[in-house]
Amino acid sequence: xxxxxxxxxxxYGPNLGPLVITASLWKVxxxxxxxxxxxxxxxVVSQTKPAKNSELLHxxxxxxxxxxxxxxxxxxxxxxxxxxxxxxxxRITSLDGLWRLLVTSTTHLDEIQNQPWNHNSDFxxxxxxxxxxxxxxHQNLKQAFDAAGIELQAFCSEIVLPERFNRCCREYxxxxxxxxxxxxxxxxxxxxxxxxxxxxxxxxxxxxRNRYDEYLDxxxxxxxxxxxxxxxxxxxxxxxxxxxxxxxxxxxxxPVAVSSMVCKYxxxxxxELFNQFWLQxxxxxxxxxxxxxxARRFKSExxxxxxxxxxxxxxxxxxx
Numbered sequence: 001x002x003x004x005x006x007x008x009x010x011x012y013g014p015n016l017g018p019l020v021i022t023a024s025l026w027k028v029x030x031x032x033x034x035x036x037x038x039x040x041x042x043x044v045v046s047q048t049k050p051a052k053n054s055e056l057l058h059x060x061x062x063x064x065x066x067x068x069x070x071x072x073x074x075x076x077x078x079x080x081x082x083x084x085x086x087x088x089x090x091r092i093t094s095l096d097g098l099w100r101l102l103v104t105s106t107t108h109l110d111e112i113q114n115q116p117w118n119h120n121s122d123f124x125x126x127x128x129x130x131x132x133x134x135x136x137x138h139q140n141l142k143q144a145f146d147a148a149g150i151e152l153q154a155f156c157s158e159i160v161l162p163e164r165f166n167r168c169c170r171e172y173x174x175x176x177x178x179x180x181x182x183x184x185x186x187x188x189x190x191x192x193x194x195x196x197x198x199x200x201x202x203x204x205x206x207x208x209r210n211r212y213d214e215y216l217d218x219x220x221x222x223x224x225x226x227x228x229x230x231x232x233x234x235x236x237x238x239x240x241x242x243x244x245x246x247x248x249x250x251x252x253x254x255p256v257a258v259s260s261m262v263c264k265y266x267x268x269x270x271x272e273l274f275n276q277f278w279l280q281x282x283x284x285x286x287x288x289x290x291x292x293x294x295a296r297r298f299k300s301e302x303x304x305x306x307x308x309x310x311x312x313x314x315x316x317x318x319x320x
Contacts, residue, residue, distance in 0.1 A: 001028070001029060001030070002027075002028055002031055002199060003032060003195070003197060003198075003199040004025075004032045004199070004200045004255050005023055005187065005190055005191060005199070005200070005201040005255065006024050006026070006203070006255025006257070006259045007021070007183060007186065007187070007201070007203035007204075007259055008021070008062075008203065008251065008257075008259045009179065009204070010263035010266075012175070012179060013292070014290035014292070014318065015291070015318050015319075016162075016271075016274070016295045016298065017267060017290040018112075018159045018160055018270055019159075019160040019179075019318075020158070020159050020160070020266045021160070021186055022102070022157040022259040022262045023154075023157075023187060023189070023190045024154065024155050024190075024255050024259045025152075025153040025154040025155075025156075025191075026150060026151065027153055028150055028151075029150075031198055032198055032199065032200040033200050037253075037254030040144075040148040041141075041145075041254075043140075043144055044137075044144040045059045045141075046058055046059070047060050055140065057077065057137060058074060059078060059254060059257050059261070060251065060257050062263065062265075065261055065264075066268065072126070072127050072265070072269065072272075075261055075265045075268070076126040076134075076265070077137070078261060079265050080092065080129065080137075081138040081141045082141070082155075082258060083262075084135075084138040085138065085142060085145070086101060086152060091131060091135075093125065094125060095120075095124075095125055095269060095273065096113070097125075098125060098269075099113070102159070102266065103157055103159060111161060111163075111164070112159055112161065116277065116315075117274045123269075123273055127272070153190075154190050155259075156186060157263070158185075159266065162314070162315060162317055163315050166314070168181075180206050181215060183203060184215050185219060188219050193220070196241060198241050198243075200243050200245070201245065202245050202250050202253050203245070203246050203247075203256065204247070204248070204251070205235070205247060209235075209246075210230045210232065211230055212237065212246055213237060216239070224239070225237055225238075226239070228243075232248075233247065234246065235247070271289060271290060274290075275288065278298075278302050281305045282301060285302070286298075299317065
């Protein structure tokens with residue numbers, strides 16, 4: 001028996017909306033470095049886009065699963081069966097329910113709920129996929145997990161709003177350091193460092209960063225960190241029975257791909273709520289995904305309303 005933690009982010013580059021980082025924790029039979037999720041779950045998941053009427057769940061980098069033209073349906077079809085593995089009999093039917101499943105900090109949960117555009121926390125999800133379809137996929141997935149000896153134990157997310165994002169950037173000196181430190185802090189919530197069972201942690205590389213040991217050291221209690229490899233392709237460390245990899249194209253690993261999709265869905269549905277809020281006040285306003293060029297257009301078009309509603313740039317705009 002061993003454990004695998006997959007970690008990824010969505011929304012690192014935009015000026016509007018949250019940065020979302022998610023870690024997922026999985027228990028698997030045998031050595032986690034040798035376990036093949038794709039082969040074990042081939043009856044229920046596919047790395048490539050399934051045929052239109054297929055019951056297979058598309059699990060891959062969220063950029064491959066989600067597209068603006070297809071809307072949220074592909075992400076919802078793939079992600080909600082996994083969410084229900086954790087929520088059990090209690091179905092996730094609202095955005096507030098999703099936040100409560102993913103966010104462990106009550107302080108950060110309060111911050112999210114208190115945003116002007118997040119007051120409608122009863123916003124219904126899923127948006128585009130019916131619950132019966134999700135229930136059937138959940139049952140198929142659960143059966144496949146039981147047969148393969150896989151257990152999904154946790155999703156844990158950091159949903160970082162603009163005010164906190166900017167504050168941490170000032171404190172840490174750059175958004176690159178912010179991302180790395182938030183990822184390390186997130187790891188401490190799902191990684192049992194005292195476990196004697198082998199553990200594999202996989203995350204995407206953070207830009208051009210090759211060294212992570214100094215940031216790992218900040219969240220450890222004096223454990224020895226053995227540097228195995230540091231290169232542009234991957235950085236690998238050993239800490240007791242744990243191996244940690246930061247690598248390019250990490251979404252090729254199933255746990256990272258699932259985390260990637262949870263991040264993307266959380267951000268996309270929050271941007272849906274954000275756009276609905278502003279559209280109520282500015283008719284015919286074109287929605288935004290929050291990325292730099294379009295974010296400036298959007299901010300210009302809401303400027304008068306933003307001033308009238310007394311909404312500060314502090315909670316709206318990520319300046320770094």
